[in-house]
Amino acid sequence: MRWLRTGLSVLALFGFGLALGQQLRFIVVTHGQAADPFWSVVKNGVDQAAREMGVRVEYRAPQTFDMVQMARLIDAAVAARPDGLVVSIPDANALGRSIQAAVRAGIPVISINSGADVFKRLGVMVHVGQEEYLAGKGAGERMKALGVKAAVCVNHEVGNVGLDQRCKGFADGLGGKVEILAVKTDFTEARNAIANYLQRNPNLEGILTLGPVGAEPALQALQQVGRLGRIRFATFDLSTAVLEALEKKQMDFAVDQQQYLQGYLPIVLLTLYKRYGLLPANDIILTGPGFVTPENARRVIDLTKKGIR
16 A cells, blocks of 8 residues: 555656646637637636646637638647647538548547537547537427427527527427528627517517527517517527526526536646546536526526626
8 A cells, every 4th residue: 555655646746747847738719709708608718727727728719600710720720739629510511621630630639519419520539518409409398398389499600500400409399380590690680680580470489599699689679579578588508688688587598508618628628638648438528408597597697707607
């Protein structure tokens, strides 16, 4: 036992020496801008993990949802030869070649948020996020339990495979009539498109938006046509406006994928992998779905003030 304790002490000191002797550098490339209310929390998780692990991390994203530009950002990251790469995979066809180039270059890659169905075939080690179809199905089942038979799924990023999967799961979970409404990420354009849709469909019973970029314009659109609080309304992901609407019972629920963990965990995992060769046994780490309702919204609001939710 004394030899074992001594051996473990030497190993611990050796690992600690590696941690001090080499500051690791990671690059995060996602399809979401750090100023976005959802992705800002992801970046908070990235930054916190970087501080705690004593590593350098750069966060990069295209200015808009642009797969060509995102692929270029991944290519530039690979050329910079970081110690590890974190990516989201909203479109494997557009990004797959760039991600595989990183893998061939010997750069360990972890995917976050979107890509649970494709990360393995691209050579990515671990995926941190939620399975979008199943999350959408859960949202549909919840709305069905509220009595909804006809609903609309508002998609603010057409071409994002993960969002398509959310709508598909929602339709299957609801088991009723679901139409897809494509909107722009511009707030005013989205609000007007949703308001026009509501006016054309007076018998609509439910709305699902796929993020705050759709939810916040939808709140204004519902108010504009006099149906706020009179139609079942849910969204994916959280923002201050979404949480306030939940607390006021203007929304029924929000699907929470705990995006802070999607930023935080990959940096911790890459650090442990590079320093000690450690990886979890599961290659998918699920951060969601969870559900925020009017009943627990206040607790989540308190956490958002700390940049965690």
